[in-house]
Amino acid sequence: MTDSSQTLETLANSDYKYGFVTDIEQDTVPPGLNEDVIRLISAKKQEPDWLLEWRLNAYRHWLTMTEPTWARVHFPPVDYQSISYYSAPKQKGDGPKSLDEIDPELRRTYDKLGIPLAEQAVLAGVAVDAVFDSVSVATSYKGKLAEKGIIFCSFSEAVREYPELVRKYLGTVVSYRDNYYATLNSAVFSDGSFVYIPPGVRCPMELSTYFRINASNTGQFERTLIVADAGAYVSYLEGCTAPQRDENQLHAAVVELVALDNASIKYSTVQNWYPGDAEGKGGIYNFVTKRGLCQGRDSKISWTQVETGSAITWKYPSCILRGENSVGEFYSVALTRDYQQADTGTKMIHIGKNTRSTIVSKGISAGHGQNAYRGLVKILPTAENARNYSQCDSLLMGDQCGAHTFPYIDVHNPSAQIAHEASTSKISEEQLFYCKQRGIGAEDAVSLIVNGFCKDVFKELPMEFAVEAQKLIELKLEGSVG
Amino acid sequence: MLEIRNLHVTVEGREILQGIDLTIGPGEVHAIMGPNGSGKSTLANVIAGREGYTVTAGEVLFQGKNLLEMPPEVRACEGLFLAFQYPVEIPGVANLYFLKAAVNAVRKYRGEPPVDAMDFWDLIHERMELVKMDESMLKRSVNEGFSGGEKKRNEVFQMAVLQPYFAVLDETDSGLDIDALKVVADGVNALRNAERGFLVITHYQRLLDYIVPDVVHVLVNGRIARSGSKELALELEEQGYALYNEEPGRARRAAA
Ligand SMILES: Nc1ncnc2c1ncn2[C@@H]1O[C@H](COP(=O)(O)OP(=O)(O)OP(=O)(O)O)[C@@H](O)[C@H]1O
Ligand SMILES: [Mg+2]
Numbered sequence: 216m217t218d219s220s221q222t223l224e225t226l227a228n229s230d231y232k233y234g235f236v237t238d239i240e241q242d243t244v245p246p247g248l249n250e251d252v253i254r255l256i257s258a259k260k261q262e263p264d265w266l267l268e269w270r271l272n273a274y275r276h277w278l279t280m281t282e283p284t285w286a287r288v289h290f291p292p293v294d295y296q297s298i299s300y301y302s303a304p305k306q307k308g309d310g311p312k313s314l315d316e317i318d319p320e321l322r323r324t325y326d327k328l329g330i331p332l333a334e335q336a337v338l339a340g341v342a343v344d345a346v347f348d349s350v351s352v353a354t355s356y357k358g359k360l361a362e363k364g365i366i367f368c369s370f371s372e373a374v375r376e377y378p379e380l381v382r383k384y385l386g387t388v389v390s391y392r393d394n395y396y397a398t399l400n401s402a403v404f405s406d407g408s409f410v411y412i413p414p415g416v417r418c419p420m421e422l423s424t425y426f427r428i429n430a431s432n433t434g435q436f437e438r439t440l441i442v443a444d445a446g447a448y449v450s451y452l453e454g455c456t457a458p459q460r461d462e463n464q465l466h467a468a469v470v471e472l473v474a475l476d477n478a479s480i481k482y483s484t485v486q487n488w489y490p491g492d493a494e495g496k497g498g499i500y501n502f503v504t505k506r507g508l509c510q511g512r513d514s515k516i517s518w519t520q521v522e523t524g525s526a527i528t529w530k531y532p533s534c535i536l537r538g539e540n541s542v543g544e545f546y547s548v549a550l551t552r553d554y555q556q557a558d559t560g561t562k563m564i565h566i567g568k569n570t571r572s573t574i575v576s577k578g579i580s581a582g583h584g585q586n587a588y589r590g591l592v593k594i595l596p597t598a599e600n601a602r603n604y605s606q607c608d609s610l611l612m613g614d615q616c617g618a619h620t621f622p623y624i625d626v627h628n629p630s631a632q633i634a635h636e637a638s639t640s641k642i643s644e645e646q647l648f649y650c651k652q653r654g655i656g657a658e659d660a661v662s663l664i665v666n667g668f669c670k671d672v673f674k675e676l677p678m679e680f681a682v683e684a685q686k687l688i689e690l691k692l693e694g695s696v697g
Numbered sequence: 698m699l700e701i702r703n704l705h706v707t708v709e710g711r712e713i714l715q716g717i718d719l720t721i722g723p724g725e726v727h728a729i730m731g732p733n734g735s736g737k738s739t740l741a742n743v744i745a746g747r748e749g750y751t752v753t754a755g756e757v758l759f760q761g762k763n764l765l766e767m768p769p770e771v772r773a774c775e776g777l778f779l780a781f782q783y784p785v786e787i788p789g790v791a792n793l794y795f796l797k798a799a800v801n802a803v804r805k806y807r808g809e810p811p812v813d814a815m816d817f818w819d820l821i822h823e824r825m826e827l828v829k830m831d832e833s834m835l836k837r838s839v840n841e842g843f844s845g846g847e848k849k850r851n852e853v854f855q856m857a858v859l860q861p862y863f864a865v866l867d868e869t870d871s872g873l874d875i876d877a878l879k880v881v882a883d884g885v886n887a888l889r890n891a892e893r894g895f896l897v898i899t900h901y902q903r904l905l906d907y908i909v910p911d912v913v914h915v916l917v918n919g920r921i922a923r924s925g926s927k928e929l930a931l932e933l934e935e936q937g938y939a940l941y942n943e944e945p946g947r948a949r950r951a952a953a
Contacts (some may be wrong), residue, residue, distance in 0.1 A: 268925060415884065643784040644748065652745050652781075653799035653855065654773035654806065667789030 236522030243302040273391035273401035286558040313521035366411040373409035388471040397504040407437035412447035423452040441620035443478035488524035498526025505532035517544035536570035550585030561592035565598035574605040580616035704755035714864040731916035756943035767795035774806035776862030824857040845872035882907030902930035
């Protein structure tokens with residue numbers, strides 16, 4: 216408790232400590248969206264023709280679509296012509312060949328964020344890919360991973376170096392027609408991470424991507440593709456921050472995961488995009504499509520997310536359980552305070568026999584925060600003996616906030632077993648008094664109780680991330696007591 | 698060590714405690730008995746600093762300090778402990794983790810560094826034996842799914858770990874089977890020493906066979922109607938509180 220209360224004290228004054236701007240020369244495409252912009256992005260990345268075609272198809276399809284309005288979030292319409300779709304730190308020549316060649320200003324940015332890029336300083340056992348605005352600026356531990364045949368690099372590099380792999384899997388889980396934001400992403404995505412784990416290989420370290428939006432008036436449209444071949448295992452972490460700005464910024468990412476026979480992918484996110492100020496001005500629109508395909512038998516995909524930032528969060532990391540005996544999991548903590556809005560949840564689509572899924576969602580609302588869980592469990596006729604367990608708990612702090620639960624269950628096979636539990640609670644005066652009577656002060660008591668509430672999710676996170684997540688929640692709840 | 702003078706307390710405008718005087722010295726064990734709704738838990742809560750009670754008159758001194766000025770967590774850190782009549786559940790927070798947080802909060806208050814992991818482990822195990830608590834209880838969430846008896850035992854366990862200077866036990870014996878009652882009493886007796894004071898609230902004189910009090914008080918309608926030795930508890934067991942239910946003057950006459 217001593218540690219955490221000190222953390223609270225030091226962090227209390229800097230409400231959003233990642234709000235700074237890096238002063239660096241950027242190569243930014245003027246705002247606006249049309250086929251020429253897409254051609255320009257593709258050309259800058261020296262992409263093959265098939266990918267440009269794919270982008271253009273996506274763009275043409277996007278023009279026929281309208282923004283979804285079913286989510287329980289409210290925001291003024293986004294002007295897609297006022298956004299710049301590509302921004303990269305300017306670099307001399309071909310870009311950094313090794314970590315030593317990274318612009319020192321960029322390196323300082325990541326140091327400030329606590330993401331050291333130098334390999335010797337990287338948290339033991341975590342390889343990092345850093346995405347700054349539209350491009351990946353550094354990937355650490357590449358050599359060591361390559362020895363095992365693991366590919367971990369920026370998406371652009373993957374397109375250049377492993378075009379067959381990218382072409383084989385890109386869009387197979389989230390097609391370019393999928394939804395408004397995913398389709399936009401397919402047209403304009405700039406960079407992201409690519410991971411391939413060869414058959415039978417257990418990735419020896421956590422892989423991590425750190426996303427940073429820096430430039431103003433830009434959107435960030437990254438794309439992540441992770442393929443775990445037969446019998447492979449990988450644990451992947453994702454973190455995000457952005458400067459404090461008055462205008463809203465759009466972040467529309469796509470993440471695709473593919474797990475073949477016996478493969479297992481664990482994907483963890485700690486999302487701390489700038490949430491806007493206390494009055495609800497500014498902040499990131501986090502409209503993200505994340506989906507995993509359990510293609511092979513006995514495969515497993517597990518999503519864990521701790522969503523604390525963004526003005527609006529709209530995301531539903533999902534699993535398509537096609538392989539027999541495959542397993543999908545979704546563990547989520549979503550915290551909204553001030554005027555933040557979150558509409559998040561998951562979809563578990565059971566196709567194969569004996570497929571199982573688990574959903575654990577914990578929503579915390581404080582201030583005027585609005586938190587909605589939206590989940591779909593769909594059992595197709597082919598999914599003999601499918602099982603799902605869902606648990607959705609909401610914790611309300613104060614009486615101005617809200618929690619909403621929309622569980623949809625759609626069963627087409629009578630052998631399915633589905634269990635759903637939901638609860639809404641408040642931190643009671645009795646619980647607070649009980650803690651205080653044992654010597655624990657109000658702030659510490661609240662974080663203790665909230666951490667207890669989140670425990671089932673935090674325990675799914677890798678160690679360092681769990682500690683990080685716990686501190687982040689404490690920081691976010693600072694001042695919400697009483 | 699605890700001095701209560703002319704304490705008047707109202708709850709939602711209603712006067713529940715109507716002038717309590719009570720002095721408990723170091724090493725003493727006082728018992729409070731009294732009918733339901735007479736204000737026993739109210740007294741315990743006011744001592745511990747719970748919100749929702751308005752002290753309209755009187756004072757409470759703890760080791761010479763004005764207790765009523767301190768927030769509840771400071772009272773706890775000063776060495777005051779309340780074993781709750783109805784311990785609350787805290788889902789997801791392991792009992793062990795909670796206790797460590799409490800121990801460290803008290804240590805921080807006293808300017809001491811966080812407890813050494815090994816020392817803590819030893820202390821926990823020693824105290825667990827004292828109240829015959831099962832190791833599995835440490836990993837379970839605070840009071841969650843505990844039986845009534847387990848909750849009470851857990852309260853005594855926490856007290857044994859925190860080693861307060863003064864402890865209020867609010868009906869810690871209620872809902873305990875006879876074996877558990879002995880265990881709880883043994884736990885309290887093991888902590889009894891020349892410095893530590895106890896205020897034991899109970900409905901049953903049986904507990905007082907195990908935890909032998911120095912003084913027994915009868916609390917009726919927010920007033921201490923009578924104080925006496927251990928025998929008073931026996932007398933109450935036989936006669937009930939009927940004699941005290943009128944105005945206090947009657948009670949004194951009846952007892953004479
Ligand atoms: N928070 C409260 N709100 C309203 N009334 C209260 C509150 N707390 C106590 N009271 C009232 O004060 C009176 C004394 O209650 P208290 O809990 O102190 O009794 P007690 O002596 O502990 O009874 P028991 O033996 O049943 O535990 C009761 O009439 C009770 O209803
Ligand atoms: Mg009571």
